[in-house]
Amino acid sequence: MTGPALIFDKPNAYIGQSTPRADTNRLLEGRGRFVDDIQLPRMLHAAFLRSPYAHAEIRGLDTSAAKAAPGVVRVLTGADLEGVVEPYVGVLTHLKGLRSAPQMPLAVDRARWQGEPLAMVLARSRAEAEDAAALIEADLDPIPAACDAETALDPDAPVIHPEFGSNLAWERLVDVGDVDAAFARDDVQVVSRTLRFGRHTGVTLETRAAVAEYDPSEDRLTFHYSGQAPHMMQFIFAKHLGLAEENVRVVANDVGGSFGIKIHTYGDEVATAAAAKLLGRPVKFVADRYESFLSDIHARDHVVEARMAVDKAGKIVALDFDDLTGIGPYSMYPRTSAIEANQVLNLTGAPYDLENYRARGRVVFQNKNMMCQYRAVGHPIAMAICDGLLEDAAAKIGMDVVEMRRVNLMRDDSYPRASASGMKLDDLSHQKALNVLVETMGYDALRAEQAELRARGVYRGIGFVSMVEVTNPSPMFYGIGGAPIASQDGATVRLDAGGGLRVSSSVTEQGQGTNAILAQIAAGVFGVPIERVTVTTGDTDTVPYGGGTWASRGAGIGGEAMLQAAHALKEQVLEVAAVMLQSDAATLDIQNGSVVDGSGARMTLSDLARTVYYRGNELPSDLKPELIATRHYRVTDFPFVFTNGAMAAHVEVDTETGLVKVLNFWAVEDCGRVINPKLVDEQVRGGVVQGIGGALYEECIYSEDGQLMNATMADYLVPMAVEMPDIVVRHVETPTKTSVLGAKGAGEAGTGGAPAAVMNAVNDALRPLGATLWQMPMTPERILKALGKV
Amino acid sequence: MKPADFRYARPATLDEALTLMAGEGEIAALAGGQSLMPMMNFRIAQPEVLVDLNAVADLAGVTEMDGTVRIGAMTRYSDLARHDVLARLPLVARALPHVAHPSIRNRGTLGGSLALADPAAELPAVALALGAKVHLASTHGTRSVAADDFFQGLYETDRAEDELVTAIDLPAATAQETYGFHEVARRHGDYAMAGVALTRRDDGLRIAFFSVSDRPVRAKAAETVLRDDPTKLDLAIEALDEIDFTGDLNGGPDMKRHLAGVVLRRAWAEVLA
Numbered sequence A: 001m002t003g004p005a006l007i008f009d010k011p012n013a014y015i016g017q018s019t020p021r022a023d024t025n026r027l028l029e030g031r032g033r034f035v036d037d038i039q040l041p042r043m044l045h046a047a048f049l050r051s052p053y054a055h056a057e058i059r060g061l062d063t064s065a066a067k068a069a070p071g072v073v074r075v076l077t078g079a080d081l082e083g084v085v086e087p088y089v090g091v092l093t094h095l096k097g098l099r100s101a102p103q104m105p106l107a108v109d110r111a112r113w114q115g116e117p118l119a120m121v122l123a124r125s126r127a128e129a130e131d132a133a134a135l136i137e138a139d140l141d142p143i144p145a146a147c148d149a150e151t152a153l154d155p156d157a158p159v160i161h162p163e164f165g166s167n168l169a170w171e172r173l174v175d176v177g178d179v180d181a182a183f184a185r186d187d188v189q190v191v192s193r194t195l196r197f198g199r200h201t202g203v204t205l206e207t208r209a210a211v212a213e214y215d216p217s218e219d220r221l222t223f224h225y226s227g228q229a230p231h232m233m234q235f236i237f238a239k240h241l242g243l244a245e246e247n248v249r250v251v252a253n254d255v256g257g258s259f260g261i262k263i264h265t266y267g268d269e270v271a272t273a274a275a276a277k278l279l280g281r282p283v284k285f286v287a288d289r290y291e292s293f294l295s296d297i298h299a300r301d302h303v304v305e306a307r308m309a310v311d312k313a314g315k316i317v318a319l320d321f322d323d324l325t326g327i328g329p330y331s332m333y334p335r336t337s338a339i340e341a342n343q344v345l346n347l348t349g350a351p352y353d354l355e356n357y358r359a360r361g362r363v364v365f366q367n368k369n370m371m372c373q374y375r376a377v378g379h380p381i382a383m384a385i386c387d388g389l390l391e392d393a394a395a396k397i398g399m400d401v402v403e404m405r406r407v408n409l410m411r412d413d414s415y416p417r418a419s420a421s422g423m424k425l426d427d428l429s430h431q432k433a434l435n436v437l438v439e440t441m442g443y444d445a446l447r448a449e450q451a452e453l454r455a456r457g458v459y460r461g462i463g464f465v466s467m468v469e470v471t472n473p474s475p476m477f478y479g480i481g482g483a484p485i486a487s488q489d490g491a492t493v494r495l496d497a498g499g500g501l502r503v504s505s506s507v508t509e510q511g512q513g514t515n516a517i518l519a520q521i522a523a524g525v526f527g528v529p530i531e532r533v534t535v536t537t538g539d540t541d542t543v544p545y546g547g548g549t550w551a552s553r554g555a556g557i558g559g560e561a562m563l564q565a566a567h568a569l570k571e572q573v574l575e576v577a578a579v580m581l582q583s584d585a586a587t588l589d590i591q592n593g594s595v596v597d598g599s600g601a602r603m604t605l606s607d608l609a610r611t612v613y614y615r616g617n618e619l620p621s622d623l624k625p626e627l628i629a630t631r632h633y634r635v636t637d638f639p640f641v642f643t644n645g646a647m648a649a650h651v652e653v654d655t656e657t658g659l660v661k662v663l664n665f666w667a668v669e670d671c672g673r674v675i676n677p678k679l680v681d682e683q684v685r686g687g688v689v690q691g692i693g694g695a696l697y698e699e700c701i702y703s704e705d706g707q708l709m710n711a712t713m714a715d716y717l718v719p720m721a722v723e724m725p726d727i728v729v730r731h732v733e734t735p736t737k738t739s740v741l742g743a744k745g746a747g748e749a750g751t752g753g754a755p756a757a758v759m760n761a762v763n764d765a766l767r768p769l770g771a772t773l774w775q776m777p778m779t780p781e782r783i784l785k786a787l788g789k790v
Numbered sequence B: 001m002k003p004a005d006f007r008y009a010r011p012a013t014l015d016e017a018l019t020l021m022a023g024e025g026e027i028a029a030l031a032g033g034q035s036l037m038p039m040m041n042f043r044i045a046q047p048e049v050l051v052d053l054n055a056v057a058d059l060a061g062v063t064e065m066d067g068t069v070r071i072g073a074m075t076r077y078s079d080l081a082r083h084d085v086l087a088r089l090p091l092v093a094r095a096l097p098h099v100a101h102p103s104i105r106n107r108g109t110l111g112g113s114l115a116l117a118d119p120a121a122e123l124p125a126v127a128l129a130l131g132a133k134v135h136l137a138s139t140h141g142t143r144s145v146a147a148d149d150f151f152q153g154l155y156e157t158d159r160a161e162d163e164l165v166t167a168i169d170l171p172a173a174t175a176q177e178t179y180g181f182h183e184v185a186r187r188h189g190d191y192a193m194a195g196v197a198l199t200r201r202d203d204g205l206r207i208a209f210f211s212v213s214d215r216p217v218r219a220k221a222a223e224t225v226l227r228d229d230p231t232k233l234d235l236a237i238e239a240l241d242e243i244d245f246t247g248d249l250n251g252g253p254d255m256k257r258h259l260a261g262v263v264l265r266r267a268w269a270e271v272l273a
């Protein structure tokens, strides 16, 4: 793509600099504006009675005592919302065959997971609402539950939605080349493993929260929420609460972390909006930590049977696997819970030159909390399958794991091309990234040290991953399947009379620094000091229409729209300046808040803007100045813009306690143009930490009858600073040709890649002891079992 | 996550506190609140009356007499950690940094830890290993119980419902005394997956495990083995079969059994060093 080429080299370009974030002071000084900070007149507080059982018939809910409790204004049950909320179904047409049942915000007749909301109490305070919720007499009849995804398809398993006849939600098969023939070759070695990935969840610092206001005089709903996709929610509330779309305003102000948790339709949040509409009073719902564990979407939950055939030279000849994933009792609305399995099928083996590839994915219903898209959707599974087996095979044929990657990685000069699963790939740098990684970590010295320590009974391991990350998605991701999820985003840039820029964008900020990079791009491309830029995001009433934040698209798509808008405004301003200065626009530029030419500053932007806004009489009457510009951008030629990376983990396993210490972690990442190196590094580091969490610590532990056993921060182990290694981040920059900015996403690589690297490192440490482990998280107990010590 | 309704009292003296504890209904003492408040917020605990001990001056403080250190029940972990007396309580000094995180140690109290009797807590096991004495008081009078008799089951102690833990007596370390402590935890500050505290004095050896059973437990058979022959560690580890191992989220009884051996081996190395 061609465009304004010089924007990256200007004096105040900002792009490429670690400019401090504008919102840091505000947040650190306690001036954040989170949902729970909102206090409205006549506001009620909601608390939910949630199902204590994984599966139960609802015989009756006696709410009389609750209604009579102090401070209570209303108690709503599923039946009360019938006719108020149109049920929703989480399917997409491009995921052929995917089925899910209609869902209501509060369960009707049957509860299908522990934590499903059954009734809602609205009271003067949250404490009073909770007191009253405890007074609801729920006549529940527990019925057999299908909790374990691995047995949910058995013929005798309880069927969660009887109308479907089985618990299968979706199935897909990818079959490329001749897999059977490849495995049958007599010159190949085969490794096969069963990999298990536990459930974990996002654990956002700010829990999910909503304040809904309804104004009956205008039939207008305002929904303040802690979330990622305001326009999507606007559509959903309009459709399911029977409101005109323009009468729904969704506002996401400061958001304390999302990780994909806050991009779905949650019953408690829909009920909050419905209650505000029914009562004509503002309603606040803030999930407490216990509710978060029970109801925020969970992630992963896969069992994969996988095998790989390699020849003597270490070339991967075929990869074959069967992935089974449990998604809870419904497919989440509107993104569906089949995307993760779809990604696993699409992404596995994508870094490698692979001809014979077969993958089956099955998505099953079960009586557990719902599973859906969480940071790095499907990636950790896909990377662990291929890179796990690759290192396993390397051990089997006695080849170094780096060497084996060098044999198999797609060549950097081989793009554009496609992966075995048919993904279009361009501008990737696997070979270069691996080279930078090996050099950065001092690979040979580490191997030597490893051998020396092994002789002394110290078990260290080194593990790698070469990975791709799906970023900057086109409409092929969701829009094509009928979901109200925009893949395009817009940006508006306005020059104000004081010479400052007011910009707005449809991508959103949840702590990752989107607003900061939007300001950098606007300031740099247009030509003002960054302090003069004010950014607005997250308000459907004011920002352009767009998709919000997901799939690492904020910088690549939202950023490009901002670049285009800032560039357009610059041309508009220079046109006016050329008239006012009686010179040729081509000789003018904007720098540091002034219009300049070869001889220096000619006029400040505020002089220009004030003339336009206040003293139009000084301008020729045929000049029609526009000091505002809006541009939209979407990816067109590719379904996704892939990034790549290479990472390595260095661990030490205590073979007596089963504890794993991550000693070092290195990540080499190619996210195209780096707009703010510090922000990208922190995205990578945060992602790696989350990946280490999935590999070693985090797991939603369920009892056999579907009770979540560790729904507290003491028992659900998030990775903490003391246990984390230094994470060294390096960049290879291969800008994408799909945009002028050239930025791809960087938000999910760490989470997607780190688990495979850690798993490989642990297995590298264990292998001399004759043990391997293919289950995440790799807990001390599982490691000791693998070692045969327990 | 809001507690159920409760009444709240903040007595200024021990007598007032004991009178309140003797009242009608379900009554709970509030010490550091680091365990009680979460339990109340989860509504696992729903006391009708909360007797806040934080203003009762008689319950805090450390005194020393005739080789015995008396620590008031309301003494916070972090106050103890900074106290000179720790020089005479080397085992306590070893254990304290493993109790939760600094912010929790700033509020949490020794008395709270003993009264709660969490099987995974460090200090109850340390109390066992040191042969501590727990002082109790109620409106009926005062009494003291040996740590060996105090811990009776999962969150169960010899304390009667209307009694308060007032203090704990610990023997000051002698010059000949050696001690060992080891625990393994998933993350720094977590409750241990398994741990052991032990002391070796002229008059004997005491080994106390935590986070392996439903309560802190002595390993008496292992004590006998090692007292007779300090080199018979393998035999002592075999003798740990005497313990009634119970699992938790970190692992089943087998895992606890295995880790008990590991921590004993590591703590014993400290003793011998």
Ligand SMILES: Cc1cc2nc3c(=O)[nH]c(=O)nc-3n(C[C@H](O)[C@H](O)[C@H](O)COP(=O)(O)OP(=O)(O)OC[C@H]3O[C@@H](n4cnc5c(N)ncnc54)[C@H](O)[C@@H]3O)c2cc1C
Residues within 6 Å of the ligand: A714, B028, B029, B030, B031, B032, B033, B034, B035, B036, B037, B053, B073, B074, B098, B099, B100, B101, B104, B107, B108, B109, B110, B111, B112, B113, B114, B115, B116, B118, B120, B121, B122, B123, B163, B164, B165, B166, B189, B190, B191, B192
């Ligand atoms: C995240 C987290 C991690 C933790 N990790 C650890 C750990 O690693 N190791 C560890 O040992 N502990 C740990 N704890 C627990 C902490 O040490 C507790 O605070 C402590 O054990 C209880 O002390 P407290 O003063 O807070 O008691 P409270 O919470 O106030 O009370 C606990 C119980 O004891 C009763 N009680 C308190 N004082 C008295 C008294 N004087 N007489 C009679 N009854 C009384 C109360 O009624 C209540 O039932 C952790 C806590 C948290 C929140």
